[in-house]
Amino acid sequence: MTRIAYFGPEGTFTEQAARSLAADGDELVPFETIPLALSAVRKGETDAACVPVENSVEGVVPATLDTLAEGEPLIAFAEALLPVHFSVLTRPGTTEIRTVASHPHALAQVRLWVEANLPGARSVATSSTAAAAVAVQRGDFDAAVTAPVAVQHYPLEVRATEVADVRDARTRFLLVRRPRQPLPEPTGADRTSIVAAAANRTGALAELLTELAGRGINLTRLDARPARGNFGEYRFFIDFEGHVAEPRIGDALTALRRRCRNVRFLGSHPRADGVRATIAESAGNEDFVDAADWVAAVRRGEQA
Amino acid sequence: MTRIAYFGPEGTFTEQAARSLAADGDELVPFETIPLALSAVRKGETDAACVPVENSVEGVVPATLDTLAEGEPLIAFAEALLPVHFSVLTRPGTTEIRTVASHPHALAQVRLWVEANLPGARSVATSSTAAAAVAVQRGDFDAAVTAPVAVQHYPLEVRATEVADVRDARTRFLLVRRPRQPLPEPTGADRTSIVAAAANRTGALAELLTELAGRGINLTRLDARPARGNFGEYRFFIDFEGHVAEPRIGDALTALRRRCRNVRFLGSHPRADGVRATIAESAGNEDFVDAADWVAAVRRGEQA
Numbered sequence: 001m002t003r004i005a006y007f008g009p010e011g012t013f014t015e016q017a018a019r020s021l022a023a024d025g026d027e028l029v030p031f032e033t034i035p036l037a038l039s040a041v042r043k044g045e046t047d048a049a050c051v052p053v054e055n056s057v058e059g060v061v062p063a064t065l066d067t068l069a070e071g072e073p074l075i076a077f078a079e080a081l082l083p084v085h086f087s088v089l090t091r092p093g094t095t096e097i098r099t100v101a102s103h104p105h106a107l108a109q110v111r112l113w114v115e116a117n118l119p120g121a122r123s124v125a126t127s128s129t130a131a132a133a134v135a136v137q138r139g140d141f142d143a144a145v146t147a148p149v150a151v152q153h154y155p156l157e158v159r160a161t162e163v164a165d166v167r168d169a170r171t172r173f174l175l176v177r178r179p180r181q182p183l184p185e186p187t188g189a190d191r192t193s194i195v196a197a198a199a200n201r202t203g204a205l206a207e208l209l210t211e212l213a214g215r216g217i218n219l220t221r222l223d224a225r226p227a228r229g230n231f232g233e234y235r236f237f238i239d240f241e242g243h244v245a246e247p248r249i250g251d252a253l254t255a256l257r258r259r260c261r262n263v264r265f266l267g268s269h270p271r272a273d274g275v276r277a278t279i280a281e282s283a284g285n286e287d288f289v290d291a292a293d294w295v296a297a298v299r300r301g302e303q304a
Numbered sequence: 305m306t307r308i309a310y311f312g313p314e315g316t317f318t319e320q321a322a323r324s325l326a327a328d329g330d331e332l333v334p335f336e337t338i339p340l341a342l343s344a345v346r347k348g349e350t351d352a353a354c355v356p357v358e359n360s361v362e363g364v365v366p367a368t369l370d371t372l373a374e375g376e377p378l379i380a381f382a383e384a385l386l387p388v389h390f391s392v393l394t395r396p397g398t399t400e401i402r403t404v405a406s407h408p409h410a411l412a413q414v415r416l417w418v419e420a421n422l423p424g425a426r427s428v429a430t431s432s433t434a435a436a437a438v439a440v441q442r443g444d445f446d447a448a449v450t451a452p453v454a455v456q457h458y459p460l461e462v463r464a465t466e467v468a469d470v471r472d473a474r475t476r477f478l479l480v481r482r483p484r485q486p487l488p489e490p491t492g493a494d495r496t497s498i499v500a501a502a503a504n505r506t507g508a509l510a511e512l513l514t515e516l517a518g519r520g521i522n523l524t525r526l527d528a529r530p531a532r533g534n535f536g537e538y539r540f541f542i543d544f545e546g547h548v549a550e551p552r553i554g555d556a557l558t559a560l561r562r563r564c565r566n567v568r569f570l571g572s573h574p575r576a577d578g579v580r581a582t583i584a585e586s587a588g589n590e591d592f593v594d595a596a597d598w599v600a601a602v603r604r605g606e607q608a
Contacts, residue, residue, distance in 0.1 A: 062361070
């Protein structure tokens with residue numbers, strides 16, 4: 001049995017993601033913040049941790065990126081992609097909804113729905129979507145806007161499901177563990193993540209990206225985050241198609257490591273959306289293998 | 305007199321930034337959301353709008369970037385950099401603090417301070433730092449964590465100032481207006497911002513950045529944001545040193561425009577931190593002018 005830390009409380013989207021990634025019999029343990037969930041797996045209190053990494057509307061989750069970039073290394077070995085739509089929960093028998101509670105981010109994503117379906121209702125901010133369910137259960141407010149999984153934890157009634165102003169919003173979650181364990185096998189539809197602290201000089205980032213572009217490797221995300229809360233120094237979080245076990249990706253990582261000692265591998269794992277890597281002409285794994293074989297043969301004096 | 309829309313309510317950090325950027329006699333008008341504040345200046349209801357653009361701890365402000373990238377163009381003509389530290393306000397005469405209210409982002413940034421200075425106090429989320437002040441005034445909670453400017457709006461007592469767990473956190477704000485007005489003069493310490501929707505093919509971003517790097521232009525920020533809430537398509541928000549009036553920057557923007565029809569100019573204005581642009585050898589304005597003069601002379605048959 002595996003213990004999986006997650007960014008709680010119970011009844012949030014992250015719990016839902018952790019459940020979708022867990023095997024039967026795994027134990028899910030909620031932690032109050034993202035750094036605490038990641039700290040639990042670093043210390044060996046749990047075997048893995050599930051944390052959100054990016055949302056297609058809100059952008060990246062700074063606490064996850066910053067915590068993965070510093071301290072003991074952790075490696076992402078799986079990901080989940082959850083549609084962001086909400087359920088609206090009330091106490092059983094509620095007839096009139098005058099107050100709607102949720103986390104401010106959730107309220108922002110259902111504002112139009114609330115205006116159209118609960119005209120006149122007042123929106124009240126709570127510290128999480130699950131905290132809104134607790135407050136409704138307690139009788140503080142009439143309705144809670146929550147993750148679909150919340151109804152499994154609180155004795156509330158579902159009044160609406162799949163509520164969301166933006167139809168295609170999704171959040172991506174990572175399952176991370178300590179290094180010195182085998183990586184997941186390459187599938188042809190993988191994602192590799194790194195973080196690099198490029199030298200603070202003109203063109204440093206362009207050079208890193210050109211190493212990837214020159215090998216026909218497609219980026220899937222790039223974020224520049226100030227290091228240590230300071231605008232002057234940046235870290236680059238780069239996700240791209242492919243798996244470090246592939247020759248073409250290994251070749252690219254070797255070049256990045258040479259240019260940039262301060263690079264950290266954050267994982268290679270199958271993509272949740274199953275999108276297969278685009279491989280450019282003369283940038284396939286066999287091309288890299290053939291080219292290396294040819295240089296080896298030239299060195300042996302066997303080819304020219 | 306100028307009317308300046310800002311992301312309100314009254315008593316927030318954005319009001320404080322707008323005040324620091326406003327001239328005597330300017331009228332400040334709060335709007336409920338960032339899109340509404342930007343819409344007011346687009347429609348001509350106000351002359352300018354003040355909105356947050358990035359925070360050194362939390363990262364960029366998605367609503368600002370997305371709203372500037374779409375709809376009628378707006379141009380940033382000034383910026384402000386505010387240290388993020390909070391004041392703690394109570395009703396006059398309050399002796400015991402059992403509840404501390406604020407926006408969840410603010411609560412996250414003062415958690416250690418609250419634990420150390422108000423042990424046992426419960427943190428309660430409100431929809432903004434100013435809403436916390438209103439709730440404390442009403443008697444709902446004991447203390448509010450607010451922007452320093454809030455005490456000018458609410459009859460509350462200052463119990464602590466300069467409260468912040470991270471010492472050097474700062475937020476940058478933009479003052480934007482409609483185009484077809486003169487740009488601010490170059491000062492040698494300027495920032496230029498663009499947003500580009502690069503073609504969805506391998507190496508597109510590396511090519512754009514190489515155009516800047518090849519001209520010795522230093523990036524100050526880069527963000528990739530999914531367009532229309534979809535992970536598949538990205539927009540790149542790029543800030544760099546320099547002013548579009550300079551030959552070296554004009555040359556770079558010409559190349560970016562050629563590579564990428566879908567590029568939008570978001571402004572050139574003095575940097576709030578006064579940091580002067582680093583100019584690489586053979587990438588100064590006079591180098592660009594000399595080179596263009598030489599080609600013109602060659603074309604006239606006067607030089608070789």
